Amino acid sequence: GNDSSSPYSDRDDQRKAKSHSKTDYLKLRRFKLHNLAFAIGLASAVLAEQSAFADTSTNNQNNTQSTPDTNPDAPLNYGFYDRQQLAQLPAEQRIKVPAACRGVWITPIPTNSSQPNVPVDQSDTKTRSDYAYYDPKEGSVLTGNVRISQPNRLLSADKVALNPEQTVATATGNVKIANPGFVTYGESGVYNLDTQTGSIKNPKFIMSDRQGHGEASDVIRENDHLTRIMDSVYSTCEPDTIGWKLKSRKLDLNQETGRGVARDAKLYIGQVPIFYTPYFNFPIDGRRSSGVLIPTVRYTSNNGFDLAVPYYLNLAPNYDATVTPRIITNRGPMLGGEFRFLTENFGSGIINGAFLPNDSKYIDDAGRKDQDRKELTFQHSMVFNPHWSSFVNLNYVSDKDYFSDVGQSIIGPTSTLTMERSATLNYNNSDWGLSGYLRGLDYQRLDDKTVTDINRPYGRIQLHLDYDQGSLNGWQRFATNDTGYFQRDITDGSGPETNGLRQYNVAGIKYNFRDAGGYAIPSLSVRTLFYQDQTDYQTNKPATGVSESPTAIVPQFTFDSGLIFERDAGSYLQTLEPRFFYAYSPYVQKQSAFPVFDTTYASNGYEQLFSPSRFIGMDRLDDNNFATLGITNRFYDSNGLERFRIGVADRLYFSDRKTRLAQTDAIGTSSSSGPGVEIGAAWNKNLTVDSSALWTPSGNLSTSSTAIHYATDSGRVTSLGYIFRRNVTEDNQIASRQATASFIQPVYNNFRVLGSVQYDLLQRVTRDALVGIDYDACCWSIALFGRSYYNDFDDPKVTDAHRSVVLQITFKGLASNSDSNLATLLKQKIYGFTQVDSTWQNR
Amino acid sequence: CGFHLRGSGNFAMPEAYRNLQVIVPEGTQLNAWIRAELTALNVKLDVSGSPRLHVLAVRPTRQELTGSLTEIQIGVEADYRLENANGEAITTTRTVTSRRSYQYNRNTVSISDQQSTMLQTELYQDAARQIVRQVSTGRLPELQAAS
Numbered sequence: 009g010n011d012s013s014s015p016y017s018d019r020d021d022q023r024k025a026k027s028h029s030k031t032d033y034l035k036l037r038r039f040k041l042h043n044l045a046f047a048i049g050l051a052s053a054v055l056a057e058q059s060a061f062a063d064t065s066t067n068n069q070n071n072t073q074s075t076p077d078t079n080p081d082a083p084l085n086y087g088f089y090d091r092q093q094l095a096q097l098p099a100e101q102r103i104k105v106p107a108a109c110r111g112v113w114i115t116p117i118p119t120n121s122s123q124p125n126v127p128v129d130q131s132d133t134k135t136r137s138d139y140a141y142y143d144p145k146e147g148s149v150l151t152g153n154v155r156i157s158q159p160n161r162l163l164s165a166d167k168v169a170l171n172p173e174q175t176v177a178t179a180t181g182n183v184k185i186a187n188p189g190f191v192t193y194g195e196s197g198v199y200n201l202d203t204q205t206g207s208i209k210n211p212k213f214i215m216s217d218r219q220g221h222g223e224a225s226d227v228i229r230e231n232d233h234l235t236r237i238m239d240s241v242y243s244t245c246e247p248d249t250i251g252w253k254l255k256s257r258k259l260d261l262n263q264e265t266g267r268g269v270a271r272d273a274k275l276y277i278g279q280v281p282i283f284y285t286p287y288f289n290f291p292i293d294g295r296r297s298s299g300v301l302i303p304t305v306r307y308t309s310n311n312g313f314d315l316a317v318p319y320y321l322n323l324a325p326n327y328d329a330t331v332t333p334r335i336i337t338n339r340g341p342m343l344g345g346e347f348r349f350l351t352e353n354f355g356s357g358i359i360n361g362a363f364l365p366n367d368s369k370y371i372d373d374a375g376r377k378d379q380d381r382k383e384l385t386f387q388h389s390m391v392f393n394p395h396w397s398s399f400v401n402l403n404y405v406s407d408k409d410y411f412s413d414v415g416q417s418i419i420g421p422t423s424t425l426t427m428e429r430s431a432t433l434n435y436n437n438s439d440w441g442l443s444g445y446l447r448g449l450d451y452q453r454l455d456d457k458t459v460t461d462i463n464r465p466y467g468r469i470q471l472h473l474d475y476d477q478g479s480l481n482g483w484q485r486f487a488t489n490d491t492g493y494f495q496r497d498i499t500d501g502s503g504p505e506t507n508g509l510r511q512y513n514v515a516g517i518k519y520n521f522r523d524a525g526g527y528a529i530p531s532l533s534v535r536t537l538f539y540q541d542q543t544d545y546q547t548n549k550p551a552t553g554v555s556e557s558p559t560a561i562v563p564q565f566t567f568d569s570g571l572i573f574e575r576d577a578g579s580y581l582q583t584l585e586p587r588f589f590y591a592y593s594p595y596v597q598k599q600s601a602f603p604v605f606d607t608t609y610a611s612n613g614y615e616q617l618f619s620p621s622r623f624i625g626m627d628r629l630d631d632n633n634f635a636t637l638g639i640t641n642r643f644y645d646s647n648g649l650e651r652f653r654i655g656v657a658d659r660l661y662f663s664d665r666k667t668r669l670a671q672t673d674a675i676g677t678s679s680s681s682g683p684g685v686e687i688g689a690a691w692n693k694n695l696t697v698d699s700s701a702l703w704t705p706s707g708n709l710s711t712s713s714t715a716i717h718y719a720t721d722s723g724r725v726t727s728l729g730y731i732f733r734r735n736v737t738e739d740n741q742i743a744s745r746q747a748t749a750s751f752i753q754p755v756y757n758n759f760r761v762l763g764s765v766q767y768d769l770l771q772r773v774t775r776d777a778l779v780g781i782d783y784d785a786c787c788w789s790i791a792l793f794g795r796s797y798y799n800d801f802d803d804p805k806v807t808d809a810h811r812s813v814v815l816q817i818t819f820k821g822l823a824s825n826s827d828s829n830l831a832t833l834l835k836q837k838i839y840g841f842t843q844v845d846s847t848w849q850n851r
Numbered sequence: 852c853g854f855h856l857r858g859s860g861n862f863a864m865p866e867a868y869r870n871l872q873v874i875v876p877e878g879t880q881l882n883a884w885i886r887a888e889l890t891a892l893n894v895k896l897d898v899s900g901s902p903r904l905h906v907l908a909v910r911p912t913r914q915e916l917t918g919s920l921t922e923i924q925i926g927v928e929a930d931y932r933l934e935n936a937n938g939e940a941i942t943t944t945r946t947v948t949s950r951r952s953y954q955y956n957r958n959t960v961s962i963s964d965q966q967s968t969m970l971q972t973e974l975y976q977d978a979a980r981q982i983v984r985q986v987s988t989g990r991l992p993e994l995q996a997a998s
Contacts, residue, residue, distance in 0.1 A: 425957075459958065480887035522891035524858025575853035581988060584854055611953035611966060615973055624965045647992055648985035698950070713922075713952055731922050733954060742956065744920055766916055776917045800919050800957055836914055 075100065075117050076155070077162045077186070084116045084164060084184060086191045086214060088247050103216060108758045108784035110246055115216045117160060119189030133158050137168075147171040154179075162186040165197075176200050183208065189216045192227070205229050219244045219787070219820075222253070236260050244820055245787035250278045252788055252819050275819075277788075283317075308812035310413065312337035316344075326350040332362075339367050342381075342414060355390025355398070364414055372407055373457070381414055382406045397434045403427035408454035412799050412810070425459055425801075426451035441477035446470070458801050462503035466494040466605050484518040486533075490626055494605040506603045509540035512626040516564075526571040535593075535629045536561045539603060558602050562629040564593040566620050580651070581644040587657070588637060591620035595631035600668040602627060607669065609740040612711050612733075614686045614700045617657045622665065633663040636681075653688040674737045678705035694720055710736050723760065725752040725838065745769035750838040758784040762793075764837040773804040778837060780814075789818045864892045865989030868933070870901035879909050880972060881929060884979030892987060903934040904986060907944065913967075919957045925967045926950035927974045931982055933991060942991040949977040 076082040085097055090111035094102055100120075103112045138152025148170045150156075156163045166181025177199045184193040185208075192213040199206030212223040222242040229235050237259040245251025257272035275283040306314045316334040323329060332344035344362035364381040372379050388400040405411070405427055430449040437443070450467035470492035478484035490512040498505040516533025537560040570587040607625025610616055617636050622628075638657030645651050659681035666675055682703035689697045701712040711733050718726040729748040733741055750764035763779035780793030796809045834841045871894050875882035885904070886896055895901075912926040927949050933942045951970045985991060 463958065480883060481890040520887070522887060524864075524892045525856035527891070572857040573854040574857045575855065577853075582854075583857070606965075608956075608965075610969070611955070613951065613953060615951065615970075621969070624969060644984070644988055646990050648988035648990045650981065650984070731916075731952070741954065742920055744922070744954065746916055746918075746922060748916065768918065797917060800917055800921070 076164075077117050077157045077160055084186075086114060086116050086184070086186070086193075088113050106786065108789075109786040113214045113216055113219050113221050115189055115191040115214050116162060116184070116186045117188045117191075119217050144172060148174070160188050190214070199229075234260065243787065249786065251785070252277050304814065304816055306812055306814040308810065309808075310810060310812075311339060318344075336364070336414065338369050339364060339381075339414065355388055357386065357388035357400075360385045360387075362414075367414075370407075370409070370413065380406060381410055383410060395435055395437050397436075399430075399432045399434070401428055401430045401432075403429060404452060405454065425455045426453055426465060440475075442473070442475050444471070444473035447472070455801075460502035461496070461498040461500045464496060466496045466507075468492045468494045468605070478518075480520050481522050482520060484520060486514070486516050486518065488512070488514040492605070494603075506541065508603060510603070510605055510626070511538045512536070524572070526569070528569040529567070531566045531568075532563070534561065534563045537599075537602070537626070537629055541603060558597070558599075560597040560599055560602070560629050562593050562596055562631070564591070564620065564630075564632070566591045568618070577643065579646050583640075583642045583644075585640040585642070586637075587618070587639070588635065589618045590635045591632040593620070593630055593632045595663070595666045599628050600671040600673070604628075604669055609669065612702060612736070612739045612741050614655070614657065614684045614702065617659050617681060617684050617702075622667075623669070628667055628669060631663070631665060631667045634659050634661045636660070640686075649690060649693075650688070651690050653686070655686040656683065657686075658683045673740070676738045678738065680705050682707070682710065694718055704734070704736060708734060710734050710739065710741065723752060723754045725750070725841070727751070727838065743770060746775075752838060752841070755781075762834060762838065764834075768804075771804055773798075774809075775804070776837070778833075787820050789820070791816045858892070864894055864987050868894065868902060868904075868986060868989070870895045870898035872897055872899070872901055872903045872936075874903055875906040876909050879911075879927075880975040881906060881909055881927075881979055884976045885982060888979050888983035892983070900936050902936060902941065903938060904931065904982070905934050905938070906931045906982070912950075915955075921955050921957060922952055923955045923967065924950055924952040925970060925974065927978050929978050929982065933986065940994055942993055945982075945985060945991065947978050947981040947985070949974045949981070 076084050082098075085101055088111055089097065091105055094105065094111060094114075097114070101114055101118050103114055103118075105112050133156060135150065135154070135156045137150035137154040139150070141149040141151070149167065150169075151167045154163075154165050154168045156168065162185065163179065164182070164184040164186075165179035167179070169178045169180075170176070178196070179198075180196045182193070183195065183197045184191060185197075186192075190213070192208065192211045194208045194211035197206065197208035197211075207226060207228040210223070210225060211227050212221070214221040220242060221244070222240060224237050224240040226238040227235065228238070237256075239255075239257060240259055241253050241255050243251055243253040245253070253276050255274050255276065256270045258270070260269045271286065273285050274281045304314075304316045308314060314334070314336045316332050318330050318332040321329045321331065327347070327349040329348070330346045332346075334342040334344065336342060342362060342364040345360070347359045348357070350356040361384045362382060366378045367381050368378060370379055370381065371377055383403075383405040385404070386400065386402040389398065391397045408425065428449065428451055430447060432445050432447040434445045435443060447470050448468075449470070451465055453464060470490065472492075473487075473489045475487040476484065477486075491510070493507075493509050495507045496505070513536045514533055516531060518529060518531035521528045537558075539558045541556045541558065567588075567590045569589075570585055573584040575582050575584075604627045605625075607623050607627035610619070610622055610624050618638070620630060620632055622630050636657055636659040638655060640653060640655035642650055643652040661676070661679050661681070664675055664677045668675065682705045684700070684702040686700040687697070688699075691697075695716075695718045697714070697716050699712070699714040702710045704710045709732065713731045714729065716726075716728045718724075727748070727750045729746075731744065731746045731748075733744040735741065735743040745768070747767045747769060748765065750762075752760060752762045754760045759781060761779070761781050764776070765774060765778070766776040767773075768775050774796070776795075776797040778793060778795045778797075780791060782791035783789060791814075793814045794812070795814070796811045798804055798807065798809055802810075871889060873882065873885055873889065873896055875885060885906070889896060889904075907930045908928075910928040912924075912928060914924045916922045928946055929948075930944050930946050932940050932944045934940050951973060953966050953970070955966070
């Protein structure tokens with residue numbers, strides 16, 4: 009064999025040795041491999057959002073150790089691999105190929121390396137080469153497939169020469185330096201271990217984590233903390249495709265200060281530069297880095313051409329900012345900013361603001377021109393300990409049209425008529441079954457025309473406590489206390505100004521009997537309601553007989569029960585599930601004269617037939633004496649999927665419903681609710697139909713809704729919906745008829761067409777229509793959408809539809825991973841979009 | 852006509868799942884409801900070494916129509932699978948969905964939208980019922996033994 013310390017080895021012996029054994033180990037204790045690798049790795053990592061030096065501490069010791077850092081004979085696989093080439097690689101090195109890509113960039117040591125991270129001076133260094141030459145006077149030379157490795161670190165070259173002092177290493181020919189998820193390679197490199205300086209000529213690099221890769225003319229390590237990269241190019245695109253790249257002339261990385269400075273950085277699409285910044289100061293320690301986020305280009309009928317380029321500033325590990333300069337041709341320049349912070353002892357928060365001076369297009373309600381448009385929000389949350397936490401939410405906006413005119417979100421329409429200002433202190437102790445909050449809440453009022461004062465929300469200080477102890481399969485004790493002071497100014501004469509204190513209490517006990525064959529749940533509670541009323545009766549005289557401190561005490565009993573019968577029906581399992589629900593609570597006080605601080609009627613629906621609460625909110629205690637009878641029939645297939653369901657129910661009233669929100673509201677006198685039906689069908693895993701309908705006691709259709717949804721694994725979606733509601737005074741239901749349709753249709757390769765429409769059949773108007781295309785090109789994507797819509801409070805008879813065209817280009821690896829505005833919009837408009845989109849990305 | 856009370860015939864919980872460990876992401880009522888439904892079927896919970904009913908993800912959904920008088924649809928989607936005691940999947944991942952729709956009048960409702968809060972319990976109970984029902988049929992598609 010070869011003695012590594014032998015001063016000379018005969019060439020023929022070496023050839024023999026080479027043919028017999030390829031692994032010669034040589035220990036070079038002083039060779040600090042990581043310094044050079046670290047310097048170069050750092051230099052390129054800053055261009056990506058995530059450093060190549062990701063924490064690899066989550067190791068799976070069971071993995072086979074097939075990477076070249078531990079196995080000197082393992083091949084050095086790196087570069088771009090298509091799907092077929094990838095399949096040939098060891099499992100550990102394979103990376104999932106995104107749907108829109110042909111392949112992926114990989115590195116010799118995978119990102120999720122199975123090796124532990126050991127400090128460089130505590131790691132054994134293994135060296136192998138075809139030839140080793142050692143001369144104490146002239147230095148050492150390793151030639152032929154040289155590899156110097158430590159776990160998670162690797163240097164490979166055709167030849168590595170060390171001076172006699174083992175302080176300067178010169179690597180030549182196919183030099184490669186690798187870390188987990190990172191490799192840099194070039195023709196030659198020099199490194200001085202004493203001064204920790206060195207350079208590598210014409211290096212290229214790959215970071216598999218973000219699929220980043222690129223090249224530079226020089227990487228120079230100036231001293232132990234300063235690294236300089238000259239003429240770097242960075243991209244995440246596949247080879248031989250039109251993509252984007254980021255070029256910078258000079259990049260200085262200072263490890264001592266933890267800052268980096270880029271000079272003359274340009275973003276190119278293909279060969280065309282589209283963005284330039286002369287100077288750019290950023291941190292190099294964190295995993296995030298500064299850069300351009302998804303720019304948005306849109307054209308709207310209202311604003312004209314509108315370009316926003318958000319710029320992310322990674323200021324420190326615990327705070328960052330995004331600045332968004334924006335040009336709106338019809339209005340002028342606008343500047344938005346967001347600042348996020350995270351502290352050790354004082355919680356975390358976000359400050360968000362935007363400013364558009366002298367908006368020439370806007371005329372406010374008072375007829376003033378050239379007003380400034382602005383917004384400011386502050387959100388802060390803090391966890392004191394496992395039980396206590398707090399949340400502060402403050403919002404300001406200059407005018408009611410702000411969001412629809414110049415809001416940063418393209419999602420619109422925004423129906424915000426009020427801006428919340430609140431501070432909440434939360435308590436939660438699950439051991440005691442206790443939770444609650446103390447909250448101060450008020451609103452900035454934006455619109456004085458659309459909503460009268462009497463319909464505005466109250467400001468309040470509210471203490472809320474919930475107690476719920478016990479088991480869902482046995483006894484359960486529950487209690488609620490809600491005490492609040494409510495205040496609302498009435499200046500438009502739309503009603504009496506009713507302010508005051510309200511205290512609401514519930515205490516009850518419940519027994520949950522649940523068994524395979526059925527359930528029975530009796531529940532008994534007492535609810536109390538007390539007001540210290542301060543109505544301003546100057547504007548409106550009180551109703552006669554109304555106390556100024558009204559009080560109500562109402563016990564409530566409910567009994568919910570059901571049975572589940574089963575039978576084998578061929579390959580299906582059929583169930584028959586009768587349900588009986590009874591609710592009783594007496595009518596004791598004339599509550600319709602009580603104040604209404606936060607309460608409304610519950611919306612009509614099939615489930616509502618089994619609910620004892622007609623009201624949502626705490627200002628009314630229902631009077632009930634009714635029983636609901638229902639039966640549901642289900643079919644399950646051999647995979648346990650519910651393929652068909654039909655439920656029928658009817659509610660029988662034994663008394664009138666005298667408790668109302670207002671004295672002018674109708675008293676429910678019918679003896680039955682009218683029947684309700686609910687149907688669900690899954691023809692196969694792609695096509696589902698959901699439908700429900702309620703009838704009035706007189707036999708008219710009251711409510712019906714139908715949704716048909718078709719989705720395939722290839723990313724195709726079609727959704728149709730129809731909602732019908734009749735004016736039903738007794739149920740406080742307002743007429744409405746809406747039809748909706750949405751679709752996603754893959755067209756060709758990575759192209760797809762998307763659209764959605766909402767049509768109002770009562771007003772005969774298309775309230776919202778959207779159509780667009782998107783294209784995913786692996787390292788970038790583009791989406792183009794047109795939309796025509798009315799805002800929530802627009803009257804289509806008076807207002808024209810808002811029209812906009814939005815273009816959005818995403819540079820993957822440069823832009824943030826968070827949802828784009830368009831994705832958020834589609835999620836709201838196209839049912840099943842989220843699921844289809846993830847199928848689409850991973851197909 | 853062949854109907855019989857569940858649990859008294861051939862369709863009780865499969866023997867293999869008489870003991871289960873339940874793993875559900877924190878922060879929703881789904882965990883409590885799945886446990887209540889399983890307990891009703893006399894399944895012993897959190898027995899170490901037993902198979903796992905693992906809910907991998909819970910996603911609330913919300914869609915609104917535009918207009919001052921509007922319809923809001925809220926929902927819950929939950930992905931789950933059965934795993935052996937070591938956390939290796941036995942069945943393919945299934946998704947259950949539950950949705951409710953209600954009318955919302957932005958013009959007169961002077962409060963934040965409280966109906967969705969009320970419907971949460973319904974949604975989670977329904978999702979839990981579907982999951983437990985599917986598990987109890989013992990007919991979930993199993994993965995190939997090789998994987």
